[in-house]
Amino acid sequence: DQQVKQNSPSLSVQEGRISILNCDYTNSMFDYFLWYKKYPAEGPTFLISISSIKDKNEDGRFTVFLNKSAKHLSLHIVPSQPGDSAVYFCAASPILTGGGNKLTFGTGTQLKVEL
């Protein structure tokens, strides 16, 4: 049962345009959401996060939007740059894990930013 879904395995965008990566979740106990970026043969690096008390969080070119009623979040990258080409993972965490940080990851979206 995939509780965090990234339905688009890949996305191709032209340099300078907006990239929009989507993520849906099914567990209503999730209240903290993160995006990680991963280059080939490297570990993921944290990009941006949002808690359920907010509907938007912005950090430079990266903005994450959260729609709790739809159980949907999206990552916007504006403007997109070739260095943004990577796999982006959405992750979610419940309010109380009962011990330990148990993030649930999506399957990832491969973003390719073309010149």
Add this chain to the structure above:
Amino acid sequence: DGGITQSPKYLFRKEGQNVTLSCEQNLNHDAMYWYRQDPGQGLRLIYYSQIVNDFQKGDIAEGYSVSREKKESFPLTVTSAQKNPTAFYLCASSISGGANEKLFFGSGTQLSVL
């Protein structure tokens, strides 16, 4: 330079063999984790530890074992009981293991079966 070091980068396992993946961190984090990544799948939690000499199973612990004898180190052993060990293994850490912490990842170990 603080971070997480995983070794080796590539590892090959023969049939019936146990292999151990190393993970060391100098971030002074209490919590450490092991994830497995398969192509087209999200990261899945194998084991995690919030304190020395204590660890808990994650979602896919069968065929794996860990130890946490030192705060800095969290080695993962892939035993012969793990029938499908080929995957990319990621070690991570966080400050205390709290619910809303971000993880810091190592660069991973690719394990393949000969």
